[in-house]
Amino acid sequence: MATHKIGIIMNGVTGRMGTNQHLIRSIVAIRSEGGVKLANGDVLYPDPILVGRNEAKLQALADAHGIERIGTDLEAALADDHNVIYFDSQTTVRRAEGIKQAIAAGKHIYCEKPTATSVEGSLELARLAQEAGVKNGVVQDKLFLPGLLKLKRLIDSGYFGEILSVKLDFGYWVFEGDWQEGQRPSWNYREEDGGGIIVDMFAHWRYVIDNLFGEIKSLTCLGATHINSRVDENGETYKATADDAAYAIFELQNGAVIQANSSWVTRVDRDDLLTIQVDGKLGSAVAGLRDCKTQHRVQTPRPTWNPDIPNPFDFQEQWEQVPENETYDNGFKIQWELFLKHIHQDDAFPWDLLEGAKGTQLSDLGLEAWHGRKWVDVPELNL
Template sequence: MSVQRVGIIMNGVTGRMGTNQHLVRSILAIREQGGIHLPNGNVIIPEPILVGRNEQKLRALAEKYNLEKWSTNLEECLANPEYPIYFDAQTTVRRAESIKKAIAAGKHIYCEKPTATNLEGSLELATLAKEAGVKNGVVQDKLFLPGIMKLKRLIDSGFFGRILSVRMEFGYWVFEGDWQEGQRPSWNYRKEDGGGIIVDMFAHWRYVLDHLFGDVKAVSCIATTHIPTRIDENGNEYECTADDAAYATFELEGGIIAQVNSSWAVRVNRDDLLTIQVDGTEGSAVAGLRDCKTQHRVNTPKPVWNPDIENPFNFTEQWTEVPNNQVFENAFKIQWELFLKHVMLDDPFPWDLLEGAKGTQLSNLGIQSWEERRWLEVPSLELQGVK
């Protein structure tokens, strides 16, 4: 057995998502299982170094998880050949600059999305990485959620027949911070700091829609700031300058219509924080983060609209759960393992920086549609002048 150790510079993992999903449930989980075991008997073991601007947070995080290596000097880490991979989970406004430095240092790039604050910035990163010949990938975690994977299984089996429409509901009530502490950081609600639900979520919706149903061809979006002021982490009131809810309609390849509501100002009365209903000529399904249920045409009830009597149907009981039929691991961990095998073994990894740029493109078009109050076409993206 040969052990292949690979150093990873992990920048910005002191935040909630970076700590929980990327550090603890992905990289540390891979280490705890003894690495990534390959068919030939070899093992890939990630060796992280934590990087950030706050020495106190880095030291506390390293001590909590028994990690020896951390640094506040990104340039020094990038100059170290023992760390060929750079990972970025910083806030959006900081991400592009650091990724450029990492590409210039010859590092392979893996990062959160959005990859930049605008399409031009995202395309620049994809172009620079391509020209430098470094491998690159963008986190697209929702593709590896159990509910989404079950939904993909149904699509691939032809269960739906011709898919007609998609309805997605996402969100929950984020407390304002006065009588209960908010569940999201305050920068999410400041446009100047890269906040906003369109910027945050449309990058997800792009890869979900493209991967499951077909390319997004057009978008119509309206957004708003339902909660005008909130309380920050220091107990100070601040003005919310970014959108906290967006209501969009997408036209997909093949004429499929997708309606997608995203809100941090909605109270949940559905099966999960994210639900995706797909209706087709042969059947329908509703997927959440982990579960998926179906209703085939032969099991579809025949209700009649009659408001003068009590509803005789229990509609929610008329759906059938899709079985697991496999063990589902953490979605972030699955993609981390795929990226590490891409770097070390050259295994395919289609979710690159150009795919990340498509998410930024849709966010930009969503904002433009909202501002101009009109439908916008979504042009195809490709890198120009890159060999």
């Protein structure tokens, strides 16, 4: 049995997502388990170097989680042949430049999304990686959520018959920062800093829809900045210039219709922060982050509209939970393990920079539909 150390440049891990999901719950967790075990008994052991602008924050993270290497000089980290992977979870406006540097240095690329601030920028990254011959991947974490894995199992089994429609509802209330601290960084609400819920969430909805329900034919979208003034991390009031809610309809090539609401200004009265209801001819399901419940056509009740009497049904009790037939690991960690195997032994990894560009394309088209108050078609995207 051999242990293969893989040097990973992790740029941007002092942010919320980079720290929690990618460093602590993925790389640190993999290291604590002894690495990624391969079928032949070998082990892939991640050896990260934390890179960023704030040395004190990097050192504190490294000390807390047993990481030996940090640095504030990205060029030096890229010049080190031990580092074969470049990972980027910086803010969107900084990401493309870091990825370009890493591609030029011959590093394999793994990154958060959106991969760039425009579809043209995202396609450029995909082309550069292809021309350089470096492997590349984009985080598509929601595909590995337990609730969506259960939903995918239902779809693959033919449970729904023909899928007619999908209702996707995502969001929660993000505090304005004046009387309670906001749960998201302030840049999310400034368009000039790459913020906005359309840019953020449509990249997710693209891969969820593509992988579960089918190819998107066209869409329309209404965005809104419902709260136009917020308070940042330093207690300073600032003008919110980015959209904090989006209301979209996607028409699929197979005829199904998806309604997708995304909002940081909604109070939750549903099973989870994300719920996806799928209605088919033979049955329906509602998936959340971890759970999924179903209602087959033979269990469907027969309600009658009559507002003059109390409702005789408890609709919530008429659904059945999909059982926990397997153990579900953290979705970010699962995808990290798959990418490490892809790098070491060329295992399949379909979620590349071109797939990431499709997410940016959908965000761009959502913004176009909103500002033009129209339906727009979704053309095929190729390098």
